[in-house]
Amino acid sequence: MKDAVAALFEQALDQLIDEDIIQATDRRVVQIENTRDPAHGDLATNVAMMHAKAAQMAPREMAEVIIDKLPPSKMIRYIEIAGPGFINLCLAQEIAFEPVINCLEHNEHFGHHGHTNERIQVEYVSANPTGPLHVGHGRGAAYGATLVNLLSARGHDVEAEYYVNDAGRQMDILAVSVFLRYLEKTGQCVSFPSAGYRGDYISDLGERLLRKSSISSKIKFNELLKNVIADSEEKKDAHIDGLIQNSKQCLGGEWWQPFDLALSAILSDIKEDLSEFGANFDQWFSEKSLVSSGEINMVIAKLEDRGHLYENAGALWFRSTDFGDDKDRVVRRENGETTYFTSDIAYIANKLSRGFDRIIYVWGADHHGYIVRIKAAAQALGFDPGRLTIRLVQFANLYKDGERLQMSTRSGSFVTLRELREDIGRDACRYFYVMRKADQHLDFDLSLATSQSKDNPVYYVQYAHARICRVFEGINDTPFDQNRGINNLADLTTQEELDLATTIGRFPEVIKRAADGLEAHLVCYYLQDLAADFHRWYNGSRLLVETLETRDARLALAKAVQIVIRNGLSLLGVSAPRSM
RNA sequence: GCGCCUGUAGCUCAACCGGAUAGAGCAACCGCCUUCUAAGCGGUAGGUUGCAGGUUCGAUUCCUGCCAGGCGUGCCA
16 A cells, blocks of 8 residues: 555656656655554645655645655655645545455455565574573563564565584583492482582483483592692682593593483473474574584685784684674684684584575574674685674563573572463463564563463564454354455444544555564564554444344454454464464 | 764653654553453643754754763684
8 A cells, every 4th residue: 555655656756757847866765654643634644744855845836846746656645744744644535445345355465465586584582502591581482583574474484493512611511420320329429510510400310311321431539630720719610611521531531421412312302492482594604514524724824825814822713803792702722622603614614614694693692792703704714794784682681570580500590481481371481472562571471471461562463363252252143245245345434433444454555564674573573552442443333233234244344354453463472363 | 092883851762864842651640341352442741852062944863072881702512
């Protein structure tokens, strides 16, 4: 609708340029917007004000000239110039319900856009497989999953990916933690390192290792302490690194038993958790594969060739300051090991070479310091950093009964995402996590999320859907005839009905805006608006009336609302219940 | 110190990439159930958009400075 109207104005501008009233270089894109105030008609545009200055005319005068050139159209009932030079349009009554017809016709595809041929990858969650997902990961998961849905609905080819950090020091710490618990289970006395992972699941994995493994070596805990710096607050890292080194040495090839056991158990737990959360991935990309494929070394060589590396104090550095970073970064440590960042460079090179037009990273806000360096790496490798979009997700604070819940990972007593889901349900989780702008702090009120009232936006929206379903179940004589409804939409004349039709017509735009701006929260606000429009209508007028023509016209409108709510909730990964 | 993000009604947040009288919900107050779900609806009240400048027809939006809060700033991941 907007596009059609915009096209009319574009034609008018073409004319004015032909007539030399406006210079082609001064031309601006026509913006049509929904009016906020009904007194301003249905749509409004500021074209006149945008072109007035260049054409050396008063805005209102410019508006008259533009309107004069506007091709005639059945869509428009009347046009008026208002305020400082706005052009307000009132649409023809006959087309007011076009969105409803459109919606009924396209059903589950209503709101979706045609193919764009743009390939986009969205990488999200990517939590280290060192433990179960906790509530902090939930927001990234919900946001990322919704983005994937939105971008698909927008017409892009989207691939969702999870980067598995299955190499590196954190994994070694995990493996040694499990191994030490295993030693405990064999009856040894172990002083557990303060830098180790402590959760109950580590002990469980130690137990499983004892039951299933075939570790032949008879290792005494004391042997592992040989030449290892004593554990202390300042030296805890050196302490655990020593334990890891000795464990690897003593275990030899058997080192991989605790390692693989822990990795596969935790990863499959994460996969199951995310799948139950409705966050689906096309690809689980292993960091280890970058090591075994030699891509890490290749990327170092490539940077070397391009002259972006230098040696200093025994380490190999990437001169990221050439690309705006405030500090150069180490790619190979003094001890010969590469860093987490080196893997990231190899990974970004791998992603970029897979031919995506756009690559989106969803990161926790604590990673914002990495944006510059990852873009620097892409640039140093000769890629256009403009292909990368990094979206930060701020942390969510959980509240229950007005009290903020503390999440301490130290004791291992954190709230897992699974616990949260079991507590308040997937629907409320998904909705609340994306309800706010992603880069904004989120207060997640658990009491509200479970409350069954209009204060709870999830229930409010779902309730509208359930109410519609119930109305349809209430038809007991002549069945609903959609064509009869469509043919009699002119029977719908109240303000509530017109408002609903307009709101339904906004849905495709909302998807476009939300997808283009990566702003998932817009879907929530939209659905709340739509639900409010519906509840208002429902409350004031009866749908199942005697006259079949009017009844079916109303039912057609109700069905369109139902479709939009279902489509919208499905983008969010939230169910649309038939009864509540 | 430096970098990034944020500051809008008492609270939680919107505001269509510069537009008209800045909008919702909660909390407060007043109303609406013999009717398809009251898990709902209507109404009243609530603002110097952190502060001060600047850019222009027009600023919550863009620029500068200041104030306040959050996060980051490892040869950690």
